[in-house]
Amino acid sequence: MAEWQRRKLGELCTRITVGHVGSMASRYTGIGIPFLRSLNIRRGRLELSALKYIDEGFHAELGKSALKPGDLAIVRTGEPGTTAVIPDDFGPANCSDLVIATPGPEVDARYLCYAINETAQDFVKAHTVGAVQQHFNVKSAKELVLSVPPLPVQRALSALLGALDDKIAVNERIADTSEELALNLASPVRWQARARVEEVCVLRREQVSPRDVSEELVDHYSLPAFDAGRTPEHVAPEAIKSGKFSVTEPAVLLSKLNPETPRAWDVTPNSSVPSLASTEFLVLVPRGTLTSHELWAVVRQQAFFDDLASRVTGTSKSHQRVRPAEVMATEIVDPRQFGEAGGQIRNLCATAALARLESQTLAALRDTLLPQLMSGRLRVKDAEKIVEDAT
Secondary structure, eight states, rough: OTTOOEEHHHHHEEEEOOBOOOOOOOTOBSSSEEEEEEGGGGTEEEEOOOOOOEOOOHHHHHHGGOOOOTTEEOBBSSSTTOOOOTTSSSSSSSEEEEEEEETTTHHHHHHHHHHHHHHHHHHHHHHOOSSSEEEEEEEEOOOOOOOEEEHHHHHHHHHHHHHHHHHHHHHHHHHHHHHHHHHHOOOOTTTTOEEEEHHEEEEEEEOOOOOOOSSSOOEOOOOOHHHHHSEEEEEGGGGOOOOOOEEOOEEEEEBOOOOOOOEEEEOOOOOOOOEEEEETEEEEEEOTTHHHHHHHHTTTTTHHHHHTTTOOBBBSSSGGGGGGGHHSEEEEOOOGGGTTTHHHHHHHHHHHHHHHHHHHOOHHHHHHHHHHHHHSOOOOHHHHHHHHHHH
16 A cells, blocks of 8 residues: 555546537437447446437537547436446447546556546545536546556456456346347237236235334335346345335336336345335236246337337426326237247346346455455455455
8 A cells, every 4th residue: 555646536537528418319310329328337337228329420529528448437417426437349439428537548447447436435425516416527526536556556456356347247248138039039020919018917006114124134126226237225224215115026117207218127026135116116016827027028128118108297308207007008018928938038037137146246246345455455366366266
């Protein structure tokens, strides 16, 4: 630690600026230049399931917000300070409402990403602006102070933690590919029979007050947890402020908020702890011999969410909801006709669930090692042994 310096982010980067700020709804295209938003940035990685695109002409107009491999993309709003590195193989890209930082030659980009994710939270809370919707701006980013070891130590730390993140990324690709194949098997173009949602599942409405839960920890299925990687938060009941739906059996959690963003969560609750779901979800339990996997495969279809989006209520673009009765009356592909394809869907969804469970374990290990490595309390060689034993 004697050789570690305390440096401001503005001193470590050759550029810190902000992505495009302005209306984008009419500028998106089906294909083209990737256009990143806050929801595409996770701790140390990109989340590309809801990626938007712009054409090359508009990308050229937005030169200030262009992203290059090695740049850091930092969230301004929602989870301010959350940071990811633009990968070497990502190609040209652009962004909206993100802080962009280009590391200088004396710092390793991946190390800087880990350092920001680990140490920035307290700083971010103290330097955000806005009473209701907090923002992390360029001025605050430049003032962020980080611990910076010599470059060889930076590279050793980022290589070790990066090995865990690379494995997590592989698992995410396995999960995404498995789910994509399952969705293709359940596609409306493959099947003729239709059914209303209420014909193939039951809507569970049982609520629990967190104050009445005696267990020390619960699994909390929330919208932020879904967006962050589709694993529930393992938290103390007192950390949950309002009543939640009880989830006691395999189910699909379907978000009724802003259905233009598809959120359908195939969940199998852990029997050893209570499972609670946000009331922004509808808890759908399959009927008869159907499993949550087949149910998920038919309600996650884009055509279904497009139908729901046409039925929303609410004047605010950010708080549009679809009524439960409307959801239950909407037609979907009838999963009872799947036969052998149903077995294939179940296997694919099980593969995805196992991959995400392993990623959750690896992420927990990374997050345990990260503060110890960044503080110098744990040496890289000792951490390498821990990772080797765990993997």
